[in-house]
Amino acid sequence: MKMIDLQVSFLVFLSALSFTSAASCPMDLNYVTRVPWNSSVCRDFHPANSTPRAEISKQNCCVALLSVFGIGLAEHLKETTLFQLPDLPTSVACLRDFQAKLDALSLRNDVASLCFDPMQFVITPHLCANIQTIPDWVAKLGESTALDQGCRADLSDLTACDTCLRAGNEVHSRLVSIDGNSSHGTDCFDFIVLYAAGIVNEFGPQSNGVVTCTFSLALDEKSGSNNRHSALVFGLTGAAVAVLVTSSLLGFYFWYEKRFGKNKNGGSGSNFDDPEEQGSRPRLRPKTGSIWFKLRDLEKATDNFSKKNFIGRGGFGFVFKGVLPDGTMVAVKRILESEFQGDEEFCNEVDIISNLKHRNLVPLRGCCMIDDDDEIGIDDHEKGSQRYLVYDYMPNGNLDDSLFPSKTGSKPLSWPQRKNIILDVAKGLAYLHYGVKPAIYHRDIKATNILLDADMRARVSDFGLAKQSREGQSHLTTRVAGTHGYLAPEYALYGQLTEKSDVYSFGVVVLEIMCGRKALDLSSSSSPRAFLITDWAWSLMKAGKVDEALDRSLIDSEDSVNSNPKAIMERFLQVGILCAHVMVALRPTILDALKMLEGDIEVPPIPDRPMSLAHPSIYSEGNAFSISPALSGPQLQKGDMLRLYESDIGDITGGLSMRKDLKQWPSNAIDKF
Numbered sequence: 027m028k029m030i031d032l033q034v035s036f037l038v039f040l041s042a043l044s045f046t047s048a049a050s051c052p053m054d055l056n057y058v059t060r061v062p063w064n065s066s067v068c069r070d071f072h073p074a075n076s077t078p079r080a081e082i083s084k085q086n087c088c089v090a091l092l093s094v095f096g097i098g099l100a101e102h103l104k105e106t107t108l109f110q111l112p113d114l115p116t117s118v119a120c121l122r123d124f125q126a127k128l129d130a131l132s133l134r135n136d137v138a139s140l141c142f143d144p145m146q147f148v149i150t151p152h153l154c155a156n157i158q159t160i161p162d163w164v165a166k167l168g169e170s171t172a173l174d175q176g177c178r179a180d181l182s183d184l185t186a187c188d189t190c191l192r193a194g195n196e197v198h199s200r201l202v203s204i205d206g207n208s209s210h211g212t213d214c215f216d217f218i219v220l221y222a223a224g225i226v227n228e229f230g231p232q233s234n235g236v237v238t239c240t241f242s243l244a245l246d247e248k249s250g251s252n253n254r255h256s257a258l259v260f261g262l263t264g265a266a267v268a269v270l271v272t273s274s275l276l277g278f279y280f281w282y283e284k285r286f287g288k289n290k291n292g293g294s295g296s297n298f299d300d301p302e303e304q305g306s307r308p309r310l311r312p313k314t315g316s317i318w319f320k321l322r323d324l325e326k327a328t329d330n331f332s333k334k335n336f337i338g339r340g341g342f343g344f345v346f347k348g349v350l351p352d353g354t355m356v357a358v359k360r361i362l363e364s365e366f367q368g369d370e371e372f373c374n375e376v377d378i379i380s381n382l383k384h385r386n387l388v389p390l391r392g393c394c395m396i397d398d399d400d401e402i403g404i405d406d407h408e409k410g411s412q413r414y415l416v417y418d419y420m421p422n423g424n425l426d427d428s429l430f431p432s433k434t435g436s437k438p439l440s441w442p443q444r445k446n447i448i449l450d451v452a453k454g455l456a457y458l459h460y461g462v463k464p465a466i467y468h469r470d471i472k473a474t475n476i477l478l479d480a481d482m483r484a485r486v487s488d489f490g491l492a493k494q495s496r497e498g499q500s501h502l503t504t505r506v507a508g509t510h511g512y513l514a515p516e517y518a519l520y521g522q523l524t525e526k527s528d529v530y531s532f533g534v535v536v537l538e539i540m541c542g543r544k545a546l547d548l549s550s551s552s553s554p555r556a557f558l559i560t561d562w563a564w565s566l567m568k569a570g571k572v573d574e575a576l577d578r579s580l581i582d583s584e585d586s587v588n589s590n591p592k593a594i595m596e597r598f599l600q601v602g603i604l605c606a607h608v609m610v611a612l613r614p615t616i617l618d619a620l621k622m623l624e625g626d627i628e629v630p631p632i633p634d635r636p637m638s639l640a641h642p643s644i645y646s647e648g649n650a651f652s653i654s655p656a657l658s659g660p661q662l663q664k665g666d667m668l669r670l671y672e673s674d675i676g677d678i679t680g681g682l683s684m685r686k687d688l689k690q691w692p693s694n695a696i697d698k699f
Contacts, residue, residue: 049118052120060232063243065090068137096220096241155205167200173193175193195633343359386451386453396413421478455528460617533613535602560606605619
């Protein structure tokens with residue numbers, strides 16, 4: 027029957043050819059060879075003869091070609107107001123021309139006929155709510171829809187793409203409701219893709235933003251090599267000029283200082299000073315309210331950094347317990363590695379941290395900085411630039427040790443303790459995001475960076491990666507830093523850092539606390555692949571088994587005095603799942619998350635994780651679901667959930683989604699410490 031199905035389709039295709047002598051394609055398909063889409067996905071496309079067309083059309087090559095052909099349909103919609111082609115001969119003519127363009131890309135000469143039935147592009151009133159033209163669309167949905175506002179901007183920006191995706195979901199729900207037949211959902215989404223690309227977006231269907239976001243096509247890295255080469259030439263030339271000018275200015279500066287500096291009484295207006303020395307060599311010191319410690323005092327406090335006082339490894343270095351002369355317990359971090367490029371940058375970071383005053387943040391008491399030629403208390407083999415940070419000592423260690431104790435028989439955290447810890451972390455983050463100006467993004471929220479004081483209350487620590495935002499706006503960074511399992515997808519993959527990046531990491535921590543499982547387990551015995559807590563919790567929630575995700579020690583415990591603790595626990599778990607949603611726009615702010623946790627506002631229904639909107643498998647039956655259109659394949663099943671550090675995400679294509687070219691994962695993308 028499968029063979030007969032292919033033969034019948036091919037006969038229909040051949041019979042239509044007899045009508046194409048007078049028919050021509052109204053679409054200009056030259057963009058197929060001009061738009062830098064990655065055609066390599068079809069290089070090894072060899073479906074078996076017995077494979078039915080319905081299955082072939084779901085393969086990555088056909089999905090990609092559908093998106094490429096959709097670019098032309100979007101242009102056609104813009105020019106004619108028709109969502110599809112007027113008749114079968116026209117459709118056949120366009121597919122014939124489309125194949126000719128694919129031939130120019132050295133793809134197999136029958137790929138179009140294998141992937142597509144010409145009838146699928148012929149307009150008919152029975153596809154989606156009887157819509158055939160733009161006037162039909164307006165009659166059904168009105169002059170303005172969420173798409174008209176959400177998809178207008180440059181979709182190369184990830185946030186704009188997220189907004190467009192949400193608008194597509196909203197309009198799709200309306201169309202399916204109007205149509206009354208859920209089986210038409212795929213056609214309705216096709217129309218949404220074409221409308222967003224051809225009518226709404228100001229940059230047009232062939233723009234990179236629309237190609238990568240709306241049509242979810244990967245761009246070919248090689249395509250822009252010439253432009254990049256030209257840019258590189260101009261960039262290097264400009265850099266050389268800049269270096270020459272800078273060198274000349276520096277030379278003049280040092281000459282001036284050498285000749286006239288001796289007569290100057292004081293510094294040169296630097297933002298840093300040295301409270302100890304007015305010697306021959308100027309030294310940078312942070313102007314903060316924190317104490318400036320001498321190295322010999324820290325050595326005395328820690329018994330010369332002895333092993334018995336070693337607490338553990340923190341971000342960028344080793345941490346030692348110490349006792350100051352007045353009896354105060356402190357934690358001294360000896361920084362061994364960091365992204366601080368010099369004394370001035372280190373002092374700037376100290377200035378930021380020392381100004382943070384909140385009961386749920388670990389306070390910085392002071393710092394110490396030893397330069398290359400300082401010899402006070404340093405052995406010859408230890409000479410070099412060294413930096414130390416001094417914090418208040420937290421007697422109960424970090425959250426990770428309490429959640430996952432190394433000693434067997436340790437008492438698990440109680441529900442009141444876990445509840446307080448979650449609320450404390452949320453309040454600490456809310457202060458960083460909204461209590462200081464400009465806002466501060468922590469970038470490395472994880473269980474080991476949450477310390478517990480004597481009362482088992484949580485304090486956020488380790489601000490070595492913290493960055494101040496510019497007027498609360500998101501920004502892109504080429505230096506992605508953080509920890510496996512806690513990094514938000516948009517930050518790990520695109521370098522886009524916002525307050526929602528911290529919210530994602532907070533959501534992962536909430537899941538760890540509520541589930542009693544680590545964020546990422548590469549040695550899970552229950553699966554040959556890595557365990558990712560966001561996948562696991564999501565799958566249980568979608569199956570209506572959210573209570574099964576709770577730590578069994580919470581279910582079995584009777585120490586809670588709440589009238590209905592299980593319902594509250596499930597609410598906390600749902601907030602964690604919502605905060606760790608893969609879509610930036612669908613996560614709450616940390617303030618809203620805090621209100622949900624405290625019961626001031628209701629937890630909204632958890633939005634579905636998006637999939638490529640033009641992909642037919644999004645409407646299939648069963649338990650299939652997607653983690654993210656940027657991270658998952660079109661046939662991703664429940665048993666094959668995202669493994670962020672294993673997936674080959676370069677060949678994924680689809681429809682309206684936040685797709686980028688992700689073929690290369692930067693080797694230095696993530697710092698574990």
